[in-house]
Amino acid sequence: MAKQLSDNDIETIQAYDAEKRLDYLLKEVVSNREIWILIDDHGSVMLNTEDEDCVPVWPNKEFAEQWATGEWDDCRPESISLNKWHSRWTYGLENDELAIVVFPNPDSDGLVLYPEELDVSLKKKAGKQR
Incomplete structure (x- = not known):
């Protein structure tokens, strides 16, 4: 089970640039064996960039919860096990x-990756942590 993040931890991590947030996500997802999405009654929340339709993912429940406001206030965070991510989601x-x-x-976009890119990065990170 992941440890509860303090408000100070959340604020510090939110200030990371997109690359550092990616590194943090890889470390947390591999360590906690789960990745977080937001869902509503119709499935996963989607974001749109100029070129891609995207599923946003977060390393911890607290960060996903921060997005469940405004037009998404009916959404809830849901964890996906790392095994399920590798076997079905990618x-x-x-x-x-x-x-x-x-x-x-809330202050900056995340990096856009293709599913296989994230999968490979997670597997590489898992290999390094053994």
């Missing part, structure tokens, strides 16, 4: 031609 997102926006925060 393939499913690729089939649906969706990208992933990694750890967006």
